[in-house]
Amino acid sequence: MRYRTDVLIKAPLSTVFKLQTDVERWPDWQRPVLSMERLDPGPLRRGSRFRWTTPAPPTPTTPATTLTITSTVRQLRHGGCILWSGPAIGEGIRIDEGVHLWTFTRVRGGVRVHTEETWTGDQVEADVPLATEILGQGLRAWLDDLKAAAEAAPATVGDEAPSVTRRRRYWAASSVVARPPFQSSAT
Numbered sequence: 001m002r003y004r005t006d007v008l009i010k011a012p013l014s015t016v017f018k019l020q021t022d023v024e025r026w027p028d029w030q031r032p033v034l035s036m037e038r039l040d041p042g043p044l045r046r047g048s049r050f051r052w053t054t055p056a057p058p059t060p061t062t063p064a065t066t067l068t069i070t071s072t073v074r075q076l077r078h079g080g081c082i083l084w085s086g087p088a089i090g091e092g093i094r095i096d097e098g099v100h101l102w103t104f105t106r107v108r109g110g111v112r113v114h115t116e117e118t119w120t121g122d123q124v125e126a127d128v129p130l131a132t133e134i135l136g137q138g139l140r141a142w143l144d145d146l147k148a149a150a151e152a153a154p155a156t157v158g159d160e161a162p163s164v165t166r167r168r169r170y171w172a173a174s175s176v177v178a179r180p181p182f183q184s185s186a187t
Contacts, residue, residue: 004116007143011150029149048073065090096121
């Protein structure tokens with residue numbers, strides 16, 4: 001079972017990517033993340049692992065519960081994408097394998113964030129429409145929270161588009177001396 005969605009975020013790529021990949025800070029901006037623990041030291045990279053919890057709503061066959069998800073980063077391309085996978089287990093529910101891809105593309109007006117996730121397991125496959133709806137609600141809420149956090153974040157040095165950075169470097173390094181307007185060079 002798979003669900004895909006995307007959003008335009010009006011914020012610099014570096015801000016959006018940092019929020020999404022700084023997994024230890026997810027509880028600061030993402031309401032459904034109840035806890036987060038890195039399982040290895042150092043920067044997030046391929047092979048990094050983290051464990052987090054999030055609520056799962058009741059269904060006709062399972063009670064409301066908290067899912068414990070243990071994720072392993074499978075791919076990380078700075079500013080471009082992150083992919084992780086792992087199981088999710090809660091009272092009366094098990095997702096054998098969730099695979100979650102995020103891509104980030106600089107576009108006019110901000111960043112297009114695309115996400116897609118697949119779930120496998122007997123319970124998922126027993127009611128694909130319900131599992132798809134639950135996953136879709138969760139991913140849309142995640143994107144809403146990411147958008148709100150990124151658009152509220154203050155801009156930092158280096159957040160502008162590369163063309164702006166190049167222009168600033170050119171003018172800073174240039175030997176052009178600007179004169180105030182309408183000033184005569186003869187005195």
